[in-house]
Amino acid sequence: MIKQAFTAERLFFVWIAMAFLLSWSGSADAANISRIRVAVASNFIAPLKEIAKAFEDATGTRVLVSVGSTGKLYAQIKNGAPFDVFLAANAREPKRLAAEGLGVARTRFTYARGRLALWCRTAHSSQQARACLNGQSARLAIANPRLAPYGQAARHALTALQPSARVVMGENISQAFQLVWSGNVPLGFVALSQLKKRMDIAGAYWMVPARLHNPIDQQAILLSRAAGNDDAQAFLTYLRGDQARGVIEGYGYDVPVSQQMARVQ
Amino acid sequence: MNVDMSPFALSVQLAAMTLSVLLVIGLPLAWWLSMTKSPYKPVIEAINALPLVLPPTVLGFYLLVFLGPQGWAGRMWVSVFGHPLTFTFTGLVVASCIYSLPFVVQPLQGAFERLDRRTVEASLTLGAGWPRTFVRVILPQVRHGLLTACVLGFAHTIGEFGVVLMVGGNIPGETQVLSIAIYEHVEALDYAAAGSLSLMLVVLSFLGLLPLYTNSRKRRRLLREVAP
Numbered sequence: 137m138i139k140q141a142f143t144a145e146r147l148f149f150v151w152i153a154m155a156f157l158l159s160w161s162g163s164a165d166a167a168n169i170s171r172i173r174v175a176v177a178s179n180f181i182a183p184l185k186e187i188a189k190a191f192e193d194a195t196g197t198r199v200l201v202s203v204g205s206t207g208k209l210y211a212q213i214k215n216g217a218p219f220d221v222f223l224a225a226n227a228r229e230p231k232r233l234a235a236e237g238l239g240v241a242r243t244r245f246t247y248a249r250g251r252l253a254l255w256c257r258t259a260h261s262s263q264q265a266r267a268c269l270n271g272q273s274a275r276l277a278i279a280n281p282r283l284a285p286y287g288q289a290a291r292h293a294l295t296a297l298q299p300s301a302r303v304v305m306g307e308n309i310s311q312a313f314q315l316v317w318s319g320n321v322p323l324g325f326v327a328l329s330q331l332k333k334r335m336d337i338a339g340a341y342w343m344v345p346a347r348l349h350n351p352i353d354q355q356a357i358l359l360s361r362a363a364g365n366d367d368a369q370a371f372l373t374y375l376r377g378d379q380a381r382g383v384i385e386g387y388g389y390d391v392p393v394s395q396q397m398a399r400v401q
Numbered sequence: 402m403n404v405d406m407s408p409f410a411l412s413v414q415l416a417a418m419t420l421s422v423l424l425v426i427g428l429p430l431a432w433w434l435s436m437t438k439s440p441y442k443p444v445i446e447a448i449n450a451l452p453l454v455l456p457p458t459v460l461g462f463y464l465l466v467f468l469g470p471q472g473w474a475g476r477m478w479v480s481v482f483g484h485p486l487t488f489t490f491t492g493l494v495v496a497s498c499i500y501s502l503p504f505v506v507q508p509l510q511g512a513f514e515r516l517d518r519r520t521v522e523a524s525l526t527l528g529a530g531w532p533r534t535f536v537r538v539i540l541p542q543v544r545h546g547l548l549t550a551c552v553l554g555f556a557h558t559i560g561e562f563g564v565v566l567m568v569g570g571n572i573p574g575e576t577q578v579l580s581i582a583i584y585e586h587v588e589a590l591d592y593a594a595a596g597s598l599s600l601m602l603v604v605l606s607f608l609g610l611l612p613l614y615t616n617s618r619k620r621r622r623l624l625r626e627v628a629p
Contacts (some may be wrong), residue, residue: 147611147612147615148548148551148552148609148612148613151608151612152417152610154557173572175570178585178588178589181585181589182589183589184589185589200572200573200574201573202570202571202572202573202577203571203585203588203589204566204570204571208566208567210565211462211465212488212570214476215465215466215469215470215471215487216469216470216485216487216488217487217570218469218488218570218572251476288617307442308588310587310588310589310590313590314587314590317590323432330590334590391488
């Protein structure tokens with residue numbers, strides 16, 4: 137009996153040893169280079185990674201990106217998370233952080249304005265996608281309006297459009313996208329940025345006119361712990377620059393005019 | 402394959418560290434629980450089982466507040482070590498220990514309860530000290546329970562998500578473990594990267610869980626042979 141137990145134990149320890157070997161081969165990382173930590177709302181991760189890459193190439197400063205929902209990241213910042221820059225999916229949390237002294241108020245600005253899209257898997261054109269909304273017994277995916285800015289915008293658009301489709305809620309805009317992408321729900325309100333630069337989008341989408349919902353202003357703020365951090369400041373300046381702007385617009389966001397004014401100053 | 406391996410490394414290191422700490426805490430605790438006649442035993446057992454009940458993100462949120470610079474445990478930590486506990490690897494180890502505690506203590510407690518106490522008493526009366534009795538008499542009898550505790554404690558930490566997401570803050574190279582890296586890829590709609598990392602996690606976990614069940618199958622067969 138003890139002999140058998142030995143084989144099982146040996147297997148387990150061989151496994152741990154193997155995992156350790158693998159883990160050390162993978163954990164090489166250079167120290168002593170300047171780095172900043174950016175917390176970003178999940179909908180903006182793809183453009184941010186592109187911008188961060190270009191910023192790293194231009195300045196040599198490494199950008200460590202942490203993704204989460206705006207609400208979770210806010211809770212973490214309040215409890216001492218070591219982030220330098222916060223890119224939220226809305227304006228409310230950055231405003232709160234500024235009011236609470238955790239963010240540097242004068243650095244707050246709208247880096248992107250989100251656009252809502254109605255994505256229908258069975259449509260072949262933008263008009264057809266719009267018509268999907270009144271299809272019989274269709275289900276419609278949206279993000280939770282209580283938790284997600286895009287969900288709130290979708291709620292506004294729904295009030296304006298009065299569709300016959302029944303609503304299915306995802307926790308956030310990524311989940312709303314997943315519901316449609318996986319074919320579980322035929323149509324949904326997603327972020328336009330999610331549909332851009334993807335090859336695997338079935339059907340077509342209709343860009344929801346911006347007047348049908350409150351603007352989805354995504355704001356950035358420098359966090360107080362990084363108030364004297366030149367690299368973090370430089371990153372925010374880069375985020376306002378033309379190169380970053382090109383990337384952001386390429387993903388289907390609007391970049392507000394007020395930001396251009398700020399850049400001129 | 403262009404996938405960052407550091408989350409994988411962090412997961413393995415976190416699970417190994419957590420398991421080591423939990424064995425140090427869990428062995429005496431399980432021993433005490435299996436032997437004591439204290440009226441507080443059910444209370445301690447219930448507290449030990451609590452991490453099973455709370456949803457991980459909820460547990461994570463309270464740990465974040467409790468271990469954070471404003472919480473009393475976090476304040477104590479800062480006054481001793483000078484830096485906060487949350488959003489560090491050490492913080493992850495502390496949180497994981499709380500989260501995985503029942504998975505280590507319960508199999509051990511069960512094994513100690515099934516222990517034939519007469520053998521322990523015999524060993525002690527024949528003049529062997531506690532350390533020798535533990536290694537030569539107790540350990541061979543609780544092998545299976547110990548192995549189960551190790552595998553479950555390790556695997557549960559590898560698979561943990563909600564707690565480490567809240568307490569760790571998803572910082573690449575520091576607190577971004579495998580499960581969080583997968584979640585991040587899914588959130589970023591990068592399903593290919595999420596898929597390859599998940600495949601790694603599944604294969605690794607399968608290999609880790611295999612000894613546990615190889616073991617119990619053999620044990621069952623042995624039991625059948627002994628008492629048909």
